[in-house]
Amino acid sequence: MRIYLAGNPSMYDYQEDYDRLYGLAKSAGLYHLKVLASFVDPKHFDSVVDRRNELFGSFSEKQEIFLDSGAFSVWKSGKDIDIEAYRDFIDERIKDIKVAVNLDVIPSNRDGSRATRKQMDIAFEKGLENFKYLSENTKLPKDRWIHVFHKNDDYKYFERILALGITYIGLAPGQGTSLTQRLAFLDKCMDYVTDSKGYPIVKFHGFAVTGTKEMLTYPWYSVDSTSWVLLGAYGKIMIPKIINGKYNYTERPYTVAITRRSNAKQSKGQHYENLTVTQRELVDRYVEELGFKYGVTEFKIVDRDYKLKSNERWDAAYPDGLSKRRVEIIVEKGLLNEYKLRAQLNAKFMFEVEARNKIEYFEQKHKYRKLFI
DNA sequence: GTCACCCGCACTGCTGACAG
């Protein structure tokens, strides 16, 4: 399974961040840094390529970019994507694109009402037309185009998709739905993309498959995940469980909140400061082994109209609700005060999952959920 | 003709919602 890192484009603003990320991927035994970029944010795509170029020279195989068309988010904003612009974008950057997502047509109405069967059929056919157009009119070969099957799509569409010889299918369980619903959707999809024994018959990609549970339950060819950045943004770091004295990357990791501003501090056991001495030692060891530092951060209360210095930032709330605010002073950069560093540390977990979660894992474990129940 | 006032328009900046 390939894990494409999705998420905050500003992760690639600085070379040192890219270098550290690549270093961590390499330390997990991976040869490629895999990144998901979206057509709607060309700057993201280009800065990822620039950073790679700076590290390895003008062209290198050390990176794979998964290009998302962004059809869903653009549709949500009420706009349309120009298919010719998408085609040109791809041809201009063909060297750096490993795989691209078809410009799918979203069937449901923007006001949230459910589309009729007829509207869905039309949207599906339109999506297939786009697939045909893009795979025939760009330099990207057909087997590197993904066609997406959405949460509310009719399962009969799978037969059409497969009959057209599409060999890479995206499964989109949808955001905001519960884990149970997501797993139910994916179980059903497995009837179409795997054989009777549960082995994949085509490649399939899991869109926004963020949880370890989903990642490890199905024989994905690839997934994309934002959890490394998001957890980092929420002030958390991912620490692998230790089983028989070794780090384990097939179980859900501990997520430990470490920032002093974090609200998770109140919820029991989740915050670094609430861990037992032994647990804390394990976290410290992991952080140190990966070459990260906690850093030093201090707080002070100031007037509302205080002007921040370059090493300062506002803390979330106004402590007295009126004239005063709290400022965080970054004395030394580290995991405590830099979300990018936390995200990088979290990416290491992803890299290790990917390095271990080869197809053999599924063969040995005899795959997907249905068989476990 | 001059002045005060009003209104529309473009622009700026703030805020909240939302996504990655």
Added chain:
DNA sequence: CTGTCAGCAGTGCGGGTGAC
């Protein structure tokens, strides 16, 4: 956490209007 974007308020300018 950070960036983006829509929506809204505030500002400032120019032109039109009416009172004197």
